[in-house]
Amino acid sequence: MAVERTLSIIKPDATRRNLTGKINAKFEDGGLRIVxxxxxxxxKAQAEQFYGVHRERGFFNDLVSFMISGPVVVQVLEGxxxxxxxxxxxxxxxxxxxxxxxIRKEFAESIEANSVHGSDAADTAAxxxxxxxxxxxxxx
Ligand code: ADP
Ligand code: MG
Numbered sequence: 001m002a003v004e005r006t007l008s009i010i011k012p013d014a015t016r017r018n019l020t021g022k023i024n025a026k027f028e029d030g031g032l033r034i035v036x037x038x039x040x041x042x043x044k045a046q047a048e049q050f051y052g053v054h055r056e057r058g059f060f061n062d063l064v065s066f067m068i069s070g071p072v073v074v075q076v077l078e079g080x081x082x083x084x085x086x087x088x089x090x091x092x093x094x095x096x097x098x099x100x101x102x103i104r105k106e107f108a109e110s111i112e113a114n115s116v117h118g119s120d121a122a123d124t125a126a127x128x129x130x131x132x133x134x135x136x137x138x139x140x
Pocket of ligand 2: 118120
């Protein structure tokens with residue numbers, strides 16, 4: 001295994017319910033280190049670009065509206081096998097299918113308002129980190 005970095009976003013359903021600390025505790029307890037973090041209000045253009053891979057999906061417009069409905073917390077998580085490890089800590093996209101103890105099982109409201117985003121592969125992690133952070137903002 002290698003030390004990796006992945007992009008995480010705490011979504012508006014979670015910031016609205018003041019869950020940032022509880023979600024961060026899941027990452028830290030799961031062996032990941034928060035090496036960069038900032039709270040942002042995404043613009044519509046930013047959300048559309050970030051989720052551009054899903055542009056043709058039926059849920060795209062609703063997803064963009066949801067992601068700009070309140071503040072988000074964007075983060076870089078670092079650790080052994082961080083990309084896959086974070087996906088495990090998050091749980092399945094649909095909270096109905098998420099395992100016990102995962103963030104989405106405990107906190108998600110729906111398949112859309114599912115509390116967290118996490119990069120899905122090394123190439124997307126690198127792109128997504130660069131989308132939100134400059135090198136000097138990440139302190140490992
Ligand atoms: P993940 O976030 O687990 O990587 P996807 O990349 O497939 O999942 O989808 C991106 C986001 O789009 C999901 O986290 C969720 O917020 C939303 N989404 C995915 N599938 C649906 C769906 N069927 N209906 C509504 N929203 C969805
Ligand atoms: Mg995804």
